[in-house]
Amino acid sequence: xxxxxxxxxxxxxxxxxxxxxxxxxxATEDAYNLAVGQAVKLNFPVVYDRIDLTTDSxxxxxxxxxKTMTLQGLAEGEAIMTLFAGSKEIYSARVIVGAERxxxxxxxxxxxxxxxxxxxxxxxxxxxxxxxxxxxEVSSVTTIAGGVSRTVTYGK
Numbered sequence: 001x002x003x004x005x006x007x008x009x010x011x012x013x014x015x016x017x018x019x020x021x022x023x024x025x026x027a028t029e030d031a032y033n034l035a036v037g038q039a040v041k042l043n044f045p046v047v048y049d050r051i052d053l054t055t056d057s058x059x060x061x062x063x064x065x066x067k068t069m070t071l072q073g074l075a076e077g078e079a080i081m082t083l084f085a086g087s088k089e090i091y092s093a094r095v096i097v098g099a100e101r102x103x104x105x106x107x108x109x110x111x112x113x114x115x116x117x118x119x120x121x122x123x124x125x126x127x128x129x130x131x132x133x134x135x136x137e138v139s140s141v142t143t144i145a146g147g148v149s150r151t152v153t154y155g156k
Contacts, residue, residue: 028080030093034059034073043068046090048083055079059095073097 034040047066053059058077063069071081076099083091 026092028092028094030091032071032093032095034071034095034097036073036075036097036099039070039072041068041070044083044091046085048085048090050084052082052084053079053095058097071095 032040041064044067048063049066051061051063051069053061055077058073058075058079059081060072060074061069061081062072073095075097077097079095079097081093081095082089
């Protein structure tokens with residue numbers, strides 16, 4: 001009986017179980033969207049003493065004081081910025097740098113669910129974003145910088 005109890009104890013022991021060695025994916029809740037060349041100034045409510053970036057080629061972080069910094073977009077891409085106070089992580093965020101400032105505009109013809117997608121700023125709509133298009137091709141786009149007029153002509 002003692003042998004049976006010892007065998008059951010050894011078989012149920014956690015020493016026989018393989019530990020889970022997969023890392024946990026830590027999500028960052030905040031994200032900053034910048035354009036190449038655009039800068040933003042951040043003021044934190046706590047003191048930090050170290051800034052880590054996953055890459056220095058996408059974004060540049062410059063500390064101004066122990067609570068203030070600037071971020072500047074250098075090239076298209078994404079980086080994770082992490083702030084530390086001593087060895088303790090106090091803040092983490094994604095920094096996404098795009099080619100230029102602006103937003104995506106989808107233009108529908110009203111007859112079908114197809115659309116043409118454009119990258120627009122406050123003053124004009126520029127290049128057509130090929131990943132944001134339905135099945136119709138756009139043959140021309142007319143914009144007036146600083147104005148309201150925007151004309152889109154669909155090809156046949």
